[in-house]
Amino acid sequence: xxxxxxxxxxxxxxxxxxxxxxxxxxxxxxxxxxxxxxxxxxxxxxxxxxxxxxxxxxxxxxxxxxxxxxxxxxxxxxxxxxxxxxxxxxxxxxxxxxxxxxxxxxxxxxxxxxxxxxxxxxxxxxxxxxxxxxxxxxxxxxxxxxxxxxxxxxxxxxxxxxxxxxxxxxxxxxxxxxxxxxxxxxxxxxxxxxxxxxxxxxxxxxxxxxxxxxxxxxxxxxxxxxxxxxxxxxxxxxxxxxxxxxxxxxxxxxxxxxxxxxxxxxxxxxxxxxxxxxxxxxxxxxxxxxxxxxxxxxxxxxxxxxxxx
Amino acid sequence: xxxxxxxxxxxxxxxxxxxxxxxxxxxxxxxxxxxxxxxxxxxxxxxxxxxxxxxxxxxxxxxxxxxxxxxxxxxxxxxxxxxxxxxxxxxxxxxxxxxxxxxxxxxxxxxxxxxxxxxxxxxxxxxxxxxxxxxxxxxxxxxxxxxxxxxxxxxxxxxxxxxxxxxxxxxxxxxxxxxxxxxxxxxxxxxxxxxxxxxxxxxxxxxxxxxxxxxxxxxxxxxxxxxxxxxxxxxxxxxxxxxxxxxxxxxxxxxxxxxxxxxxxxxxxxxxxxxxxxxxxxxxxxxxxxxxxxxxxxxxxxxxxxxxxxxxxxxxxxx
Numbered sequence: 001x002x003x004x005x006x007x008x009x010x011x012x013x014x015x016x017x018x019x020x021x022x023x024x025x026x027x028x029x030x031x032x033x034x035x036x037x038x039x040x041x042x043x044x045x046x047x048x049x050x051x052x053x054x055x056x057x058x059x060x061x062x063x064x065x066x067x068x069x070x071x072x073x074x075x076x077x078x079x080x081x082x083x084x085x086x087x088x089x090x091x092x093x094x095x096x097x098x099x100x101x102x103x104x105x106x107x108x109x110x111x112x113x114x115x116x117x118x119x120x121x122x123x124x125x126x127x128x129x130x131x132x133x134x135x136x137x138x139x140x141x142x143x144x145x146x147x148x149x150x151x152x153x154x155x156x157x158x159x160x161x162x163x164x165x166x167x168x169x170x171x172x173x174x175x176x177x178x179x180x181x182x183x184x185x186x187x188x189x190x191x192x193x194x195x196x197x198x199x200x201x202x203x204x205x206x207x208x209x210x211x212x213x214x215x216x217x218x219x220x221x222x223x224x225x226x227x228x229x230x231x232x233x234x235x236x237x238x239x240x241x242x243x244x245x246x247x248x249x250x251x252x253x254x255x256x257x258x259x260x261x262x263x264x265x266x267x268x269x270x271x272x273x274x275x276x277x278x279x280x281x282x283x284x285x286x287x288x289x290x291x292x293x294x295x296x297x298x299x300x301x302x303x304x305x306x307x308x309x
Numbered sequence: 310x311x312x313x314x315x316x317x318x319x320x321x322x323x324x325x326x327x328x329x330x331x332x333x334x335x336x337x338x339x340x341x342x343x344x345x346x347x348x349x350x351x352x353x354x355x356x357x358x359x360x361x362x363x364x365x366x367x368x369x370x371x372x373x374x375x376x377x378x379x380x381x382x383x384x385x386x387x388x389x390x391x392x393x394x395x396x397x398x399x400x401x402x403x404x405x406x407x408x409x410x411x412x413x414x415x416x417x418x419x420x421x422x423x424x425x426x427x428x429x430x431x432x433x434x435x436x437x438x439x440x441x442x443x444x445x446x447x448x449x450x451x452x453x454x455x456x457x458x459x460x461x462x463x464x465x466x467x468x469x470x471x472x473x474x475x476x477x478x479x480x481x482x483x484x485x486x487x488x489x490x491x492x493x494x495x496x497x498x499x500x501x502x503x504x505x506x507x508x509x510x511x512x513x514x515x516x517x518x519x520x521x522x523x524x525x526x527x528x529x530x531x532x533x534x535x536x537x538x539x540x541x542x543x544x545x546x547x548x549x550x551x552x553x554x555x556x557x558x559x560x561x562x563x564x565x566x567x568x569x570x571x572x573x574x575x576x577x578x579x580x581x582x583x584x585x586x587x588x589x590x591x592x593x594x595x596x597x598x599x600x601x602x603x604x605x606x607x608x609x610x611x612x613x614x615x616x617x618x619x620x621x622x623x624x625x626x627x628x
Contacts, residue, residue, distance in 0.1 A: 018464035141607035146599040
């Protein structure tokens with residue numbers, strides 16, 4: 001197991017170098033001069049431009065800039081945004097919001113998806129199963145911004161149950177609607193996984209044994225069937241949580257959630273290269289770590305899986 | 310010598326009665342009837358499902374609309390847009406009403422179809438090509454090639470898909486067109502296809518028929534092309550159908566975010582993006598293009614679902 005962890009950690013090093021280089025290269029190639037953009041309509045004296053360029057190392061060749069950036073990252077310094085705020089500080093403000101949104105969304109997904117999937121699997125071929133499949137397919141086909149707007153229109157404007165945008169501080173009750181919207185994206189997958197897993201588990205010998213021992217259905221379903229069906233579902237939920245944690249650009253934008261996704265999107269649009277690169281680097285790092293944890297979680301949940309190699 | 314009704318008087322060796330072991334059935338190949346085959350079985354399964362015919366009909370309709378928009382609307386999409394009609398309701402000859410710029414919504418939806426479909430098809434070809442080449446090479450040759458290609462895939466896979474496309478589109482904003490946006494989406498979407506194919510190739514390459522081909526002296530590359538690849542392509546077909554749908558969504562998302570196609574290009578994403586400010590006052594300008602987008606995506610998702618069930622015997626058994 002330790003060998004496996006070490007091997008996986010070693011594997012992430014080239015990936016991390018590759019992603020940072022790729023994103024740095026692309027951001028470097030973005031059109032427009034961010035320093036001049038900083039001043040808007042005004043035309044600053046050339047000395048000021050020069051000094052600013054030197055401060056952000058923009059006068060150096062690309063590869064030097066990249067190496068400086070990489071060195072700073074290893075020292076835990078993610079640089080300073082063009083508004084003068086350290087990127088780590090921006091991260092510290094935005095990341096908890098995204099984390100809360102992701103956790104809430106995963107919670108809705110878990111409760112809704114597993115319940116629907118379980119009922120579908122136990123009564124496969126029935127009316128509930130068929131309609132759940134149709135609903136799941138429709139959810140999967142609706143682009144997230146369509147769901148977001150319909151949700152905003154119906155629940156925010158028509159019914160007035162929720163505020164259409166998230167207020168300052170992103171209180172939990174404002175995050176309910178965005179979290180529900182985010183949950184629809186993976187709902188179909190969770191339902192399908194749970195259903196398939198439940199059907200498979202139900203046909204296994206130990207379930208029949210439990211039934212022939214005279215255990216009641218009310219005990220067999222949660223203890224014998226559900227618990228043993230949850231491994232692929234939990235894994236998928238974790239993957240999904242990892243994806244949500246690196247920010248939902250569209251949903252955060254529509255609901256004005258002050259999270260990671262919206263911040264990085266705005267930074268891209270403004271051409272704030274250091275912020276973009278720093279954010280994406282942190283996102284990739286989180287994503288890779290979450291995936292490593294998922295693989296380990298898998299080994300803990302399912303002892304049949306051995307990482308011997 | 311056992312006494313048996315089936316033994317002839319002068320028989321030297323006992324022969325078990327034919328009813329017990331139907332040797333004929335073991336030895337003979339049925340001349341009539343074709344041998345079972347994954348694709349034929351899949352087709353036999355698929356044609357029985359109404360969902361297949363519904364999705365196929367919907368896709369056919371989308372393709373016809375994309376190829377011949379003038380069959381469906383006489384109104385030119387961008388001519389006679391009159392600001393007097395801004396966000397107007399349905400009128401004679403304009404069944405869905407007008408956009409903020411006073412253009413006919415129905416006509417814009419019809420003419421935007423080809424944009425979505427082209428992006429979907431180009432991305433799908435790109436993803437299938439890169440995914441198949443990289444996945445097959447990584448899985449079949451293993452070793453250093455596998456490590457190299459798998460890490461390369463990880464690099465593209467780890468950067469959030471939409472964010473990466475947003476950055477690429479901002480870099481190439483001057484050249485934004487259908488091809489560029491397809492490239493931006495496809496270049497970050499291929500690793501999942503490559504992973505699926507790699508896993509399948511790893512499974513298939515140890516099969517007996519591959520060993521038989523090796524023993525016959527078939528070259529490695531030919532084995533990959535003629536024996537391994539055709540037998541591991543099924544999951545790629547499924548994922549490709551679904552990736553077509555997600556490419557259409559990705560284009561709309563990028564256009565919606567304002568980094569997609571230029572605003573003079575007819576695109577559902579652009580229309581939805583332009584309508585978002587008027588959600589309170591004129592929801593129809595947002596709802597109709599969204600419906601067109603969702604229905605198109607739904608038809609491809611449904612097709613993918615049917616094909617997945619047909620190609621995966623396990624899923625078939627669970628129905």
